[in-house]
Amino acid sequence: MDxxxxxxxxxxxxxxxxxxxxxxxxxxxxxxxxVAVHVELTKAVADTTVRAVVLAGAGRGFCAGAxxxxxxxxxxxxxxxxxxxxxxxEASPKPVIAAIHGYALGGGLEFAMACHYRIAQPDAKLAAxxxxxxxxxxxxxxxxxxxxxxxxxxxxxxxxxERAPASGFAGTALIDGLAxxxxxxxxxxFFGNLQGFHLPRLRDRALSFSGRExxxxxxxxxxxxxxxxxxxxxxxxxxxxxxxxLPFEEGLRFERERFQELVNNSQSMALRDAxxxxxxxxxx
Numbered sequence: 001m002d003x004x005x006x007x008x009x010x011x012x013x014x015x016x017x018x019x020x021x022x023x024x025x026x027x028x029x030x031x032x033x034x035v036a037v038h039v040e041l042t043k044a045v046a047d048t049t050v051r052a053v054v055l056a057g058a059g060r061g062f063c064a065g066a067x068x069x070x071x072x073x074x075x076x077x078x079x080x081x082x083x084x085x086x087x088x089x090e091a092s093p094k095p096v097i098a099a100i101h102g103y104a105l106g107g108g109l110e111f112a113m114a115c116h117y118r119i120a121q122p123d124a125k126l127a128a129x130x131x132x133x134x135x136x137x138x139x140x141x142x143x144x145x146x147x148x149x150x151x152x153x154x155x156x157x158x159x160x161x162e163r164a165p166a167s168g169f170a171g172t173a174l175i176d177g178l179a180x181x182x183x184x185x186x187x188x189x190f191f192g193n194l195q196g197f198h199l200p201r202l203r204d205r206a207l208s209f210s211g212r213e214x215x216x217x218x219x220x221x222x223x224x225x226x227x228x229x230x231x232x233x234x235x236x237x238x239x240x241x242x243x244x245x246l247p248f249e250e251g252l253r254f255e256r257e258r259f260q261e262l263v264n265n266s267q268s269m270a271l272r273d274a275x276x277x278x279x280x281x282x283x284x
Contacts, residue, residue, distance in 0.1 A: 020058045054098075095194065098118045150172075231268075
């Protein structure tokens with residue numbers, strides 16, 4: 001496998017197709033990798049001898065999220081988009097299992113949340129760090145994360161952007177199992193132990209939250225003090241509020257609109273420029 005390039009490759013473990021994707025160095029979900037993953041997934045779903053699919057990142061981690069340079073170039077909207085891949089997974093008639101090691105950050109976490117099941121190494125780091133770039137999770141993250149871990153915890157994750165070990169999410173809908181050894185092997189065992197072919201989707205989970213108005217008003221007041229003038233935190237709150245108040249597809253559209261407003265705003269552009277400048281300085 002060419003770890004310096006970008007792509008995906010499928011191997012078979014009995015009736016399971018294991019798709020390993022790679023985009024050196026952190027498996028960012030750039031266009032070339034999206035194309036490769038979409039191709040391999042499409043083949044696996046169509047193959048009548050395949051009963052399940054395991055998705056895994058090559059190298060150091062599962063996926064570190066979107067290719068940030070594509071925000072400015074517009075290539076993030078090139079097909080297949082992340083949404084196209086998520087839709088392919090959610091429409092699959094066979095289980096798709098994310099095998100997470102190292103990290104699943106931003107769009108990488110959204111990638112995993114589109115899968116039917118998630119198996120992770122206990123120390124794998126999970127995060128929604130988009131707020132640090134003046135953005136919000138724009139590929140369904142605000143809608144699925146709230147359904148996976150609850151409104152309060154999801155909002156805290158997105159407003160802080162902090163990384164947390166997968167072990168801390170055991171018992172939630174975000175993590176279905178923790179691996180004591182190789183995470184792909186554990187995902188294969190998990191599939192072997194499945195009773196029937198139930199295909200749970202986070203998008204289908206009911207989401208209710210009592211005292212919502214007072215809670216969201218308090219959060220808006222808090223970020224107005226803690227992050228004055230910043231656009232992303234209040235936008236994130238609005239999106240999570242939409243997750244509570246709207247059907248999933250409507251909440252998804254609302255999230256996309258807010259994401260587009262932020263990505264085109266000079267505040268996020270400046271934060272992204274600073275991010276790249278810091279990376280350049282770190283390489284010297």
